[in-house]
Amino acid sequence: MALHPDRLLPIEPDARAIARRLYGQVADLPILSPHGHTDPRWYAEDAPFPDPAALFVKPDHYVTRMLYSQGVRLEELGIPSRDGAPVETDGRKIWRLFARHWYLFRGTPSRLWFEHALEHGFGIVERLTPGNANRLYDEIAAALARPEFRPRALYDRFNIEAISTTDGATDPLEAHQAIRASGWKGRILPAYRPDAVVDPDRADFRAEVRHLLAITGQPATWDGYLTAHRERRAYFKALGATSTDHGHPSARTADLAGAEAQALFARLLAGPATADEAELFRAQMLTEMARMSLDDGLTMQIHPGSHRNHNPDLFGRFGPDIGADIPRPMSYVEALKPLLDAVGNEKDLTIVLFTLDETVFSRELAPLAGHYPVLRLGPPWWFLDSPEGMRRFRESATETAGFYNTVGFNDDTRAYLSIPARHDMARRVDCACLARLVADHRLDEDEAAEIAVDLTYNLAKRAYKL
Missing domain, CATH: 3.20.20.140 (Metal-dependent hydrolases)
Structure with missing residues (x-):
């Protein structure tokens, strides 16, 4: 909404x-x-920014620390470790993981910032869920490829x-x-x-x-x-x-x-x-x-x-x-x-x-x-x-x-x-x-x-x- x-x-x-x-x-x-x-x-x-995960998830410490606190490994978020552990490189998988845990941000300023960016940046007025994660990823990725982004x-x-x-x-x-x-x-x-x-x-x-x-x-x-x-x-x-x-x-x-x-x-x-x-x-x-x-x-x-x-x-x-x-x-x-x-x-x-x-x-x-x-x-x-x-x-x-x-x-x-x-x-x-x-x-x-x-x-x- x-x-x-x-x-x-x-x-x-x-x-x-x-x-x-x-x-x-x-x-x-x-x-x-x-x-x-x-x-x-x-x-x-x-x-152009590479993909939605690179824009919204990987660089945002507010996001990564919250997900880590709930047991998500940083490598799963695309952050490489010094010990060479396997790291996720698929932005879509990172985004879907983010969507599954979006409920964690209820009541936080991160939610307000993110939803403001979706609405004012991409015209998206629906809440991120596991069910719409792929579709919203595609909408944002397509927008990021345009010169105005x-x-x-x-x-x-x-x-x-x-x-x-x-x-x-x-x-x-x-x-x-x-x-x-x-x-x-x-x-x-x-x-x-x-x-x-x-x-x-x-x-x-x-x-x-x-x-x-x-x-x-x-x-x-x-x-x-x-x-x-x-x-x-x-x-x-x-x-x-x-x-x-x-x-x-x-x-x-x-x-x-x-x-x-x-x-x-x-x-x-x-x-x-x-x-x-x-x-x-x-x-x-x-x-x-x-x-x-x-x-x-x-x-x-x-x-x-x-x-x-x-x-x-x-x-x-x-x-x-x-x-x-x-x-x-x-x-x-x-x-x-x-x-x-x-x-x-x-x-x-x-x-x-x-x-x-x-x-x-x-x-x-x-x-x-x-x-x-x-x-x-x-x-x-x-x-x-x-x-x-x-x-x-x-x-x-x-x-x-x-x-x-x-x-x-x-x-x-x-x-x-x-x-x-x-x-x-x-x-x-x-x-x-x-x-x-x-x-x-x-x-x-x-x-x-x-x-x-x-x-x-x-x-x-x-x-x-x-």
Whole structure:
């Protein structure tokens, strides 16, 4: 059945009527996607997506982790393991397996995203079932072969104004160069993600640092290492980057004296790090990156709080980023103090804070962002990117930080067809929140309409310098 036009809007008649009017003013605004993980090669090559399973199932960690939790082997979903176990290569079989387990997604945001993509992308308004799986697979596959379903055409169809990818510090950005050389007008922007050369806990840390130094021609010294980062950031910025992104286990920061930082870097480059040394180095690098952002103007994003690769068996067999990442409790007030002591009062620097621990929204994040000019709150992310997570965020953060110390919405996705669905969900939830404030006589409706446009478009444009 078709998506209900009032989905996610308040059930109270007065508030629902207000929310409908507010949503009507933002539903068709352009999409700004300032943080995400789509592959820049899609836009550079503009090749057709191979099949429905490759589009909807294999790249979506929300999907694969749910299916794995119910006993589906990742190889059955087309994900190859390092041990050479047989892997399914037939997209139709993967799709039928997905259809048999579709009931698992009842009540999840994945269901809303998927059904929005089916209806708005392919005109499909029936629920996926084992009985219709083959027919829907054929309908979607036939559509994907048409020119209007290629990545650049979908960019225009989705009304995307700008979208940022996430790219490693040593990435040559060849796809971004190809996009520019092609003359296509879409704005596909790289974002500087230096985790591989900042996190000593990674097995390839020293090799990656040496690679960074080699491609920039810098010596293996602390000053050479920092200069290498500056040069790479400048290269990213020349290709359109407006932001950096930092995925750390914690939000801890440090501000060591130069000699201490130099000695720590030398120890880490010489051999394996202790846990304390690795954490201290990551902490120092957040402060160094903040200083660099103050110099070059790139907006800084900090995404802490995930216990990466929590399942050692899965990590050993499939490698990183296979959906076994788990949120952990976080602290920001003390953790960020060295960084804030250094740059917290700078009005020309923007640092966007994210969390996977929603217990800190009202206790720590909102008071920090409600005071320090440098800080803004990122939207609910990953496990919290859901209608209830978004509502809890607005209710917890707004009273202290207001709406204008947030940055609108980031879809943070590698699932391309879910981008309009995710932005639509955020717009509906925000309009529902604003409608309740109007119905409670805490806002006038003209104010709510202005805020709705800001949350949908203006705040992201401003924070990410788009």
